[in-house]
Amino acid sequence: MKGIISDMDGVIYRGKQLIPGASEFVQRLLDSKAPFLFLTNNAEQTPLDLKLKLEGLGIHGLNEGNFITAAMATAMFLKAQNRKPNPTAYVVGGGGLINELYNVGFSISESNPDYVIVAKSTTFGYEQLKKAIRLIDHGAKFIGTNPDMIDPVEGGSEPAAGTFLAAISAATGKKPYIVGKPNSLMMMLATRKLGVQPDSAVMIGDRMDTDIVGGMEAGMTTALVLSGVTTMESMEKFQYRPDHIFNNVGEIDLATL
Numbered sequence: 001m002k003g004i005i006s007d008m009d010g011v012i013y014r015g016k017q018l019i020p021g022a023s024e025f026v027q028r029l030l031d032s033k034a035p036f037l038f039l040t041n042n043a044e045q046t047p048l049d050l051k052l053k054l055e056g057l058g059i060h061g062l063n064e065g066n067f068i069t070a071a072m073a074t075a076m077f078l079k080a081q082n083r084k085p086n087p088t089a090y091v092v093g094g095g096g097l098i099n100e101l102y103n104v105g106f107s108i109s110e111s112n113p114d115y116v117i118v119a120k121s122t123t124f125g126y127e128q129l130k131k132a133i134r135l136i137d138h139g140a141k142f143i144g145t146n147p148d149m150i151d152p153v154e155g156g157s158e159p160a161a162g163t164f165l166a167a168i169s170a171a172t173g174k175k176p177y178i179v180g181k182p183n184s185l186m187m188m189l190a191t192r193k194l195g196v197q198p199d200s201a202v203m204i205g206d207r208m209d210t211d212i213v214g215g216m217e218a219g220m221t222t223a224l225v226l227s228g229v230t231t232m233e234s235m236e237k238f239q240y241r242p243d244h245i246f247n248n249v250g251e252i253d254l255a256t257l
């Protein structure tokens, strides 16, 4: 049986609503011997937050090790890249990201940091923008957790990491390196965390331009679910196809992936 890496938003839930069949799907994952991970571009929430969110929706039996977030992937990437004994970063973002950076030995600094790392922040303001720009101008490496411009929430759109990255990019003339989906680096880090080779893993998601392209480029089998942002019609417009298409995760038979 293949390892399973599954997106969450549009796959397991939509906003605060559980998607039909999602609970049964998670139960089948738990009952199977297949290694699995839930993967999200969200860099604000910790694995514990995500576990509690799913419990609130009636999904039990998961533990914190069953999740990988863009904040975790960013910390894993920086840990692998960094050659300095006491690396420093200036962070635009929340506790989830700062926590992951502490875990891999980073300290947070505003004076000449090695990196400026940007995620979604609900308190992002002029002073932070100015600081980030000046530090990058002085040579700090510019990193983004995920490229999402907006997060769709009840009542409209919320600006997300991509919007802040675009502002800093416009001011500095520098492009960030962005770790989250669709970068296949995130898929590769997820398969490594699972302990499986990419060709023995399946990426399940609702977006063609992140989940499916990222999974495909990482060499994974891909499965599109039509319970999120993609319809059969919009899927046809892409230059690439998923290996499997399902209406929702409730239809997935793990043995046939």
Ligand SMILES: [Mg+2]
Pocket: 007, 008, 009, 010, 011, 205, 206, 207, 228
């Ligand atoms: Mg999604």
